[in-house]
Each structure stands twice: as structure tokens, then as C-alpha cells.
Amino acid sequence: MAKVIVQPCGDSEAKSNFVNTIEKKVSKEHVLSFLNEIQKNKLQTFPDAMVPIWGVTSGSNNINKNKWDTIHNGDIVLLYKENIFFQKAEIFQKFISNELATDLWGKKKDGSTWECIYILNNLEKINYKIEDYNSLLGYKEKFKVFGFNVHTKEQSKILLENFNILSEQGILNEVDTEEDNQTFERLVLNSTSSERNTLTYIRKEQATLRKLLINKRENVECYLCGEVFPKNSVSCAHIKPRKACTDDEKCDPYVVMLACRFGCDELYERKIITVTDNGVIQLNKGITITPGIVKATKDLVNKKCFKFESKSIEYFRWHRNN
Numbered sequence: 014m015a016k017v018i019v020q021p022c023g024d025s026e027a028k029s030n031f032v033n034t035i036e037k038k039v040s041k042e043h044v045l046s047f048l049n050e051i052q053k054n055k056l057q058t059f060p061d062a063m064v065p066i067w068g069v070t071s072g073s074n075n076i077n078k079n080k081w082d083t084i085h086n087g088d089i090v091l092l093y094k095e096n097i098f099f100q101k102a103e104i105f106q107k108f109i110s111n112e113l114a115t116d117l118w119g120k121k122k123d124g125s126t127w128e129c130i131y132i133l134n135n136l137e138k139i140n141y142k143i144e145d146y147n148s149l150l151g152y153k154e155k156f157k158v159f160g161f162n163v164h165t166k167e168q169s170k171i172l173l174e175n176f177n178i179l180s181e182q183g184i185l186n187e188v189d190t191e192e193d194n195q196t197f198e199r200l201v202l203n204s205t206s207s208e209r210n211t212l213t214y215i216r217k218e219q220a221t222l223r224k225l226l227i228n229k230r231e232n233v234e235c236y237l238c239g240e241v242f243p244k245n246s247v248s249c250a251h252i253k254p255r256k257a258c259t260d261d262e263k264c265d266p267y268v269v270m271l272a273c274r275f276g277c278d279e280l281y282e283r284k285i286i287t288v289t290d291n292g293v294i295q296l297n298k299g300i301t302i303t304p305g306i307v308k309a310t311k312d313l314v315n316k317k318c319f320k321f322e323s324k325s326i327e328y329f330r331w332h333r334n335n
């Protein structure tokens with residue numbers, strides 16, 4: 014079974030390396046010129062003329078290299094920055110090359126370079142939150158990914174089995190079409206209270222609620238600002254946080270709303286804006302109002318929610334008062 018590798022690339026050096034050699038990719042011809050015959054033969058079979066490529070330093074006492082030695086072609090890499098695993102890819106090939114690493118990324122101040130190289134295939138944008146990863150692996154809530162790491166078989170199995178669940182899109186494809194309502198009822202009626210707190214269940218519940226709100230439309234309005242966005246740019250946001258909801262409330266379609274990812278979702282979740290009993294959006298007076306917040310909320314404050322349901326009043330009230 015494939016192993017799962019986590020690769021942080023959030024520091025400034027890594028960010029620009031990411032743009033240069035994963036996003037823009039590197040010409041296969043160029044990489045080939047650094048390889049020996051066996052390595053060349055493998056890379057020749059890469060399906061594109063441009064290859065996404067990454068490297069890690071050996072690290073002091075070979076701490077990274079020893080981990081890198083255990084990875085195999087076909088293993089899965091999760092790229093990580095700012096609390097999100099944002100890209101998933103497969104290891105296509107790996108090799109050590111100080112020369113290629115220096116050519117692509119230069120050298121660090123201490124003279125080392127990212128010589129433990131791997132070439133990636135099947136890149137896919139993802140959006141896995143660190144909290145979900147931590148809860149799957151039983152890590153502490155506040156745990157952050159700091160270094161390159163290769164997971165054990167057991168950990169990898171857990172992560173791989175949950176990838177489809179973590180990926181909203183995966184679930185949307187899985188339980189598609191006519192049966193959404195029935196799916197939801199079955200899900201809810203057949204599960205015990207403790208099951209409702211497992212990640213698998215939560216993901217399914219949220220995906221189903223989202224589908225109910227989106228209702229097969231490609232473009233949808235944000236319930237707060239009213240602007241129309243492609244469905245992938247809106248979140249199904251809890252009006253009252255899920256963890257504060259009773260089991261019945263968790264299954265209430267009025268506990269969630271569509272909130273755009275261009276401000277509304279974040280402003281509401283951070284409780285920078287709240288919604289009154291009459292559905293009017295207000296600035297939360299209890300927070301520090303910076304010029305940025307004033308700018309970000311100027312088109313929202315004192316406006317009525319674009320879509321406001323009286324059945325959601327209690328949930329908005331909870332959000333305001335807690």
C-alpha cells in the first residue's frame with residue numbers, strides 16, 4: 014500500500030520553489046541532462062514534456078534523507094502550508110542529485126541544497142484542514158506540520174482511507190443525484206449519537222447539507238452578500254457551530270447557509286459580522302475594528318442578508334451571543 018508523505022512548503026523559499034518547479038514545472042529535457050542512464054529510462058516514460066519536481070535537504074544527521082530513503086514510486090505526497098494540505102500528488106520517480114538541485118533551487122546559506130529529489134505526477138488541488146488530519150491520526154488539536162515526514166503504513170492507511178471523505182468533491186460524486194433527501198434521512202436515522210461525531214459521518218452530513226442548499230445549480234448566491242459565484246467558491250457554513258449543536262440541530266438544513274469564500278465565510282466564522290433577529294448584518298462591536306475590517310465589511314454592514322430564513326433566527330442568535 015502507498016505511503017503518505019507530508020511536505021511543508023510554506024516558508025518564503027519553499028513558496029517560490031513551489032511556483033517555479035511544481036506550478037510552472039521544469040522541462041523534461043532539462044532534467045534528463047542531469048540523470049544517469051537508468052534514471053533517464055524511467056523519466057522518458059513520464060507522460061508530459063514538463064515535470065513537476067521537488068526536493069528536500071538531507072538534513073542534519075541525514076534526518077530527512079533517512080525518511081526520503083523509505084519512499085517509493087506511487088506514494089502520495091500532501092503539500093502543506095498555512096494549516097491546509099493544498100495539493101496532492103503521486104511520486105513518479107526519485108533520485109539524489111546535488112547538481113540538479115543546485116541548478117533548480119540554488120544553495121542554502123549553509124551550502125546545502127535540496128538534493129533528495131522527487132518527481133510528481135497526477136497533481137490534484139485539495140483542501141484538507143490540519144484539524145482533520147490531526148483528528149484522524151490522534152494528534153493534539155494544535156499540532157502543526159513543521160518538517161518533511163513519511164507516515165508509517167498504519168498512519169498512511171488511515172489517511173488514504175479517509176481521503177475521499179476529506180475531499181468534499183469526492184463525496185459529492187459519491188452520493189450524487191435524486192436521492193439526496195433520502196440519503197440524508199438514512200444517514201441521520203441509522204446513526205447513533207456517537208457515530209455522528211466521527212469524521213466520516215460529519216463529512217457526509219456536511220456534504221449532504223451542502224448538496225441540499227446547492228440543489229444542482231452550477232452558480233449560487235452567497236446568503237450574506239447576495240453575489241453569485243460558481244458553486245465551488247461557496248462554503249456550506251454553519252450558522253451555529255456544529256460542535257455546539259444538538260443532534261437534531263446538526264441535521265436541520267436551516268443550521269447552515271451558503272457563504273462565499275471571498276470574505277463572507279471568513280467574516281462570519283471569525284464573528285466579525287453577526288446577523289440580527291431581523292436578518293440585518295452587523296459588525297460585531299466586541300472586536301477590534303481595523304481599517305481592513307471596515308473595508309472588507311463596508312458592503313455588508315446594515316444590509317439585510319440576501320437570503321434570510323426565519324427558521325435560522327435561533328442559530329444566528331446563538332452565533333451573536335456566544
Ligand SMILES: [Zn+2]
Nearest residue numbers: 235238273277
Ligand atoms: Zn458573500
